[in-house]
Amino acid sequence: MAQRIDVKDLNVYYSAFKAVEGVSMSVDPRTVTAFIGPSGCGKSTFLRTLNRMHEVIPGGRVEGSVQLNGRDLYGKDVDPVAVRRTVGMVFQRPNPFPTMSIFDNVAAGMRLNGEKNKKVLQERVEKSLRGANLWNEVKDRLAKPGAGLSGGQQQRLCIARAIAVQPQVLLMDEPCSALDPISTMAIEDLINELKTEFTIVIVTHNMQQAARVSDRTAFFNLAATGKPGKLIEINDTDKIFSNPAEKATEDYISGRFG
Amino acid sequence: MSTITGHSELDAEPSGDKASTGRRGDRIFGGLATGSGIFVVVLVIAVGGFLLSQAVPALLKNDANFLFDRVWEVNDSGMRFGIPDLLYVTVVSSLMAMIIAVPIAVLVALFLTQYAPKRLASPAAYLVDLLAAVPSIVYGIWGFYVFRPYTTGFQDWLAEHFGWTVLLEGPVSLGTVFLASIVLAIMILPIITAISREVFAQTPSTHKEGALALGATRWEMIRTAVIPFGTPGVISASMLGLGRALGETVAVMIIVGTNPGIFRFSLFAGGETFASKIANNSAEFGSSSKVGAFIAAGLMLFILTFLVNAAARVIIERRKAFSE
Amino acid sequence: MSTLTQDTVSPAPASPIDKPNTMRAVKDKLATVAVYTAFLIAVIPLVWILYTVISKGAGALLNPEWWTNSQRGITARTVGGGAYHAIIGTLIQAAITAVIAVPIGVFTAIYLVEYGRGKLARAVSFMVDILTGVPSIVAALFIYTLWVTTFGFERVAFAVCLALVLLMIPVVVRSTEEMLKLVPNELREASYALGVPKWKTIMKVVLPTAFSGIVTGVLLGLARVMGETAPLLILGPPSKAINMNPFEGFMAALPTMINGERDQVVQAAYDRYWGAALTLIILVMALNIAGRLISRFNKVSR
Numbered sequence: 001m002a003q004r005i006d007v008k009d010l011n012v013y014y015s016a017f018k019a020v021e022g023v024s025m026s027v028d029p030r031t032v033t034a035f036i037g038p039s040g041c042g043k044s045t046f047l048r049t050l051n052r053m054h055e056v057i058p059g060g061r062v063e064g065s066v067q068l069n070g071r072d073l074y075g076k077d078v079d080p081v082a083v084r085r086t087v088g089m090v091f092q093r094p095n096p097f098p099t100m101s102i103f104d105n106v107a108a109g110m111r112l113n114g115e116k117n118k119k120v121l122q123e124r125v126e127k128s129l130r131g132a133n134l135w136n137e138v139k140d141r142l143a144k145p146g147a148g149l150s151g152g153q154q155q156r157l158c159i160a161r162a163i164a165v166q167p168q169v170l171l172m173d174e175p176c177s178a179l180d181p182i183s184t185m186a187i188e189d190l191i192n193e194l195k196t197e198f199t200i201v202i203v204t205h206n207m208q209q210a211a212r213v214s215d216r217t218a219f220f221n222l223a224a225t226g227k228p229g230k231l232i233e234i235n236d237t238d239k240i241f242s243n244p245a246e247k248a249t250e251d252y253i254s255g256r257f258g
Numbered sequence: 259m260s261t262i263t264g265h266s267e268l269d270a271e272p273s274g275d276k277a278s279t280g281r282r283g284d285r286i287f288g289g290l291a292t293g294s295g296i297f298v299v300v301l302v303i304a305v306g307g308f309l310l311s312q313a314v315p316a317l318l319k320n321d322a323n324f325l326f327d328r329v330w331e332v333n334d335s336g337m338r339f340g341i342p343d344l345l346y347v348t349v350v351s352s353l354m355a356m357i358i359a360v361p362i363a364v365l366v367a368l369f370l371t372q373y374a375p376k377r378l379a380s381p382a383a384y385l386v387d388l389l390a391a392v393p394s395i396v397y398g399i400w401g402f403y404v405f406r407p408y409t410t411g412f413q414d415w416l417a418e419h420f421g422w423t424v425l426l427e428g429p430v431s432l433g434t435v436f437l438a439s440i441v442l443a444i445m446i447l448p449i450i451t452a453i454s455r456e457v458f459a460q461t462p463s464t465h466k467e468g469a470l471a472l473g474a475t476r477w478e479m480i481r482t483a484v485i486p487f488g489t490p491g492v493i494s495a496s497m498l499g500l501g502r503a504l505g506e507t508v509a510v511m512i513i514v515g516t517n518p519g520i521f522r523f524s525l526f527a528g529g530e531t532f533a534s535k536i537a538n539n540s541a542e543f544g545s546s547s548k549v550g551a552f553i554a555a556g557l558m559l560f561i562l563t564f565l566v567n568a569a570a571r572v573i574i575e576r577r578k579a580f581s582e
Numbered sequence: 583m584s585t586l587t588q589d590t591v592s593p594a595p596a597s598p599i600d601k602p603n604t605m606r607a608v609k610d611k612l613a614t615v616a617v618y619t620a621f622l623i624a625v626i627p628l629v630w631i632l633y634t635v636i637s638k639g640a641g642a643l644l645n646p647e648w649w650t651n652s653q654r655g656i657t658a659r660t661v662g663g664g665a666y667h668a669i670i671g672t673l674i675q676a677a678i679t680a681v682i683a684v685p686i687g688v689f690t691a692i693y694l695v696e697y698g699r700g701k702l703a704r705a706v707s708f709m710v711d712i713l714t715g716v717p718s719i720v721a722a723l724f725i726y727t728l729w730v731t732t733f734g735f736e737r738v739a740f741a742v743c744l745a746l747v748l749l750m751i752p753v754v755v756r757s758t759e760e761m762l763k764l765v766p767n768e769l770r771e772a773s774y775a776l777g778v779p780k781w782k783t784i785m786k787v788v789l790p791t792a793f794s795g796i797v798t799g800v801l802l803g804l805a806r807v808m809g810e811t812a813p814l815l816i817l818g819p820p821s822k823a824i825n826m827n828p829f830e831g832f833m834a835a836l837p838t839m840i841n842g843e844r845d846q847v848v849q850a851a852y853d854r855y856w857g858a859a860l861t862l863i864i865l866v867m868a869l870n871i872a873g874r875l876i877s878r879f880n881k882v883s884r
Contacts, residue, residue, distance in 0.1 A: 395841060544737075
């Protein structure tokens with residue numbers, strides 16, 4: 001059920017400010033694509049346009065097209081809510097709903113979609129928690145609040161919550177930046193497993209992480225502060241890290257700036 | 259009460275404070291500040307104490323049971339007074355006001371924090387706040403002389419169709435508890451809205467985005483993230499509103515107190531609350547011989563509002579402990 | 583559509599973004615409509631009341647006598663007279679109330695923010711909350727038991743002011759407290775580092791920084807107590823003549839002027855009480871709006 005993404009000439013705005021300019025790229029199904037680049041280069045902003053979360057921010061809008069299996073996400077008759085159900089998202093900081101139990105957190109999305117059947121819910125919660133490598137740790141305390149888990153567990157809970165609605169694409173916005181190294185490893189292992197089922201796009205600050213988890217890597221950069229961010233190049237990950245086409249990419253990955 | 263334990267701590271205070279040097283200016287200034295603080299504590303205790311001290315003699319002279327007898331005959335020959343009718347009207351009108359005001363206030367708070375365009379949100383919030391600036395006597399005359407004629411048809415209709423319930427039994431009096439409740443609801447709307455607005459606005463955007471990213475509509479996002487986060491705040495806001503309604507005097511006096519008549523349990527009867535009873539009899543306060551009964555009623559009102567406000571405060575404190 | 587997904591595993595539709603769930607979309611729309619409607623419902627009474635008071639009261643205010651004359655010697659049936667006695671009474675009472683309540687309120691807030699720790703601070707903060715919730719009629723009864731029954735004094739305007747002080751203190755404390763908390767600690771520390779004693783730091787650095795916020799709180803507090811009627815009923819019987827002495831005789835006030843005439847059915851009295859209501863609203867709203875404007879101005883300057 002994983003699907004491909006095709007972006008054409010996408011400009012992203014915050015009100016009048018153009019944050020990202022002229023991005024075109026394709027993402028194949030069942031691959032992991034990493035976005036890297038210095039802070040403020042617009043990689044997270046761009047990521048949020050892939051499930052129309054960008055327009056949640058007042059003044060947020062885009063020009064250009066983002067296609068999911070050939071369907072324009074920004075088409076006139078497309079419901080942004082349906083887009084977000086199809087393209088799931090995991091955020092920088094784990095954000096389980098604080099008033100809900102672990103079970104309810106995972107079930108939240110399914111319940112929103114009208115799933116009331118208890119058996120279905122239970123099955124899918126277990127499957128999602130297993131999928132997020134969290135089942136064994138929490139199976140005895142599903143009724144406890146999700147906020148009581150460690151940071152890494154919370155993040156995996158959020159991943160379970162995202163995959164429980166059976167999206168076709170999973171976006172991850174620096175999912176490990178608030179986590180310790182051991183939890184980070186657990187998430188990276190998880191990403192490797194998840195890509196058999198989902199198309200994954202991940203924003204990361206950590207170049208080793210990009211090298212470890214992704215099949216393809218996109219490098220974003222901006223000419224100067226106040227200028228829009230741009231996609232510099234996108235290629236297979238080993239190409240980017242061994243033999244980049246652009247000078248800026250090489251400078252960045254060799255640590256000369258950023 | 260807690261001040262007694264507080265006093266001993268007070269003495270240790272200034273010396274433990276590194277920024278205060280022992281000089282005279284600091285001692286005087288710190289003393290003034292601490293003194294004002296203590297004054298406020300003493301003031302509230304004095305309110306309870308004085309009311310109690312004046313109510314007790316009247317209660318001793320009372321030939322009726324204060325809590326259970328439904329009479330109020332206070333004159334020079336003797337005193338027979340009880341509060342059940344007052345308590346009933348006070349509580350029922352305030353609860354009704356809450357039932358009307360809370361849902362609207364919550365929706366308005368959601369409008370102001372989640373729906374209204376940014377540029378519109380703060381002037382809109384200000385408009386709602388202005389409702390709190392209207393003096394209660396103006397609510398009273400507006401409610402009775404202007405608004406009432408528009409409600410009689412609806413009240414008659416309710417009494418006609420739902421009269422079999424005790425609460426909605428006809429006939430409809432001139433100034434009714436029902437009308438008072440609506441006006442009270444308008445009066446407590448701003449405070450409930452203001453506090454709900456504050457807590458809704460504090461909902462972490464990560465929670466809201468978490469819900470939206472699952473494919474929640476805006477309303478579903480509000481139900482999954484905003485409302486659960488704000489519920490304790492809304493509850494305590496409602497309690498504060500309830501406290502206001504319980505103690506509201508003049509508006510209620512003008513609306514229901516015009517002709518209390520024979521007591522009925524119906525919302526369509528007139529009636530008197532603690533506050534309106536006292537205010538209606540303000541002429542008695544010229545001579546202090548008979549006021550004891552009214553002060554006893556005032557004491558009950560004080561206790562009632564104290565409990566409601568203290569409960570609201572406890573809920574707010576607990577929420578703070580949660581979110582930190 | 584997803585209306586019937588009773589099978590154990592609900593299959594993902596082929597291209598789900600084409601198929602928004604109508605039920606959910608409808609619910610979302612309904613909620614939006616409800617929320618906008620609620621706001622309209624909340625604003626209607628405000629507009630209605632303002633319209634009523636202006637349309638019924640403006641006539642009285644347009645007569646210059648309104649601002650210069652009292653009601654002395656004028657019965658309910660006679661046209662004429664003014665509200666000067668009541669306006670001046672309300673202003674005098676507000677001024678006395680502010681003079682007493684503001685220092686106590688500001689110092690209490692200073693205690694809570696700058697000095698208070700431990701149990702006493704918690705007790706003070708709790709009591710301020712309770713004071714916020716004390717009904718005006720209870721405040722009036724308390725002052726009555728103190729002023730009339732205990733001390734044996736007559737009912738005069740000053741006693742009304744004391745009751746209003748009770749109602750105004752918590753408003754001043756809370757708004758001042760908010761403002762003082764906003765003053766950054768670096769400012770205090772910078773002052774201490776210069777060897778300035780704590781009390782001077784508060785007087786010269788903290789209070790001036792928070793000044794406009796405190797003024798806002800005072801104005802809002804005044805707006806609240808000026809419209810109070812209950813203390814006037816218990817402690818300040820109405821008067822039709824001008825009396826500027828808060829310690830002797832009865833002093834008029836706008837709320838009691840309204841209350842005194844409201845059950846008269848003659849046009850003259852009718853015009854007068856709506857006129858008094860409009861005057862009162864103008865006073866209260868002016869204070870309220872001034873308070874908000876100052877606080878807005880303050881925000882800009884920060």
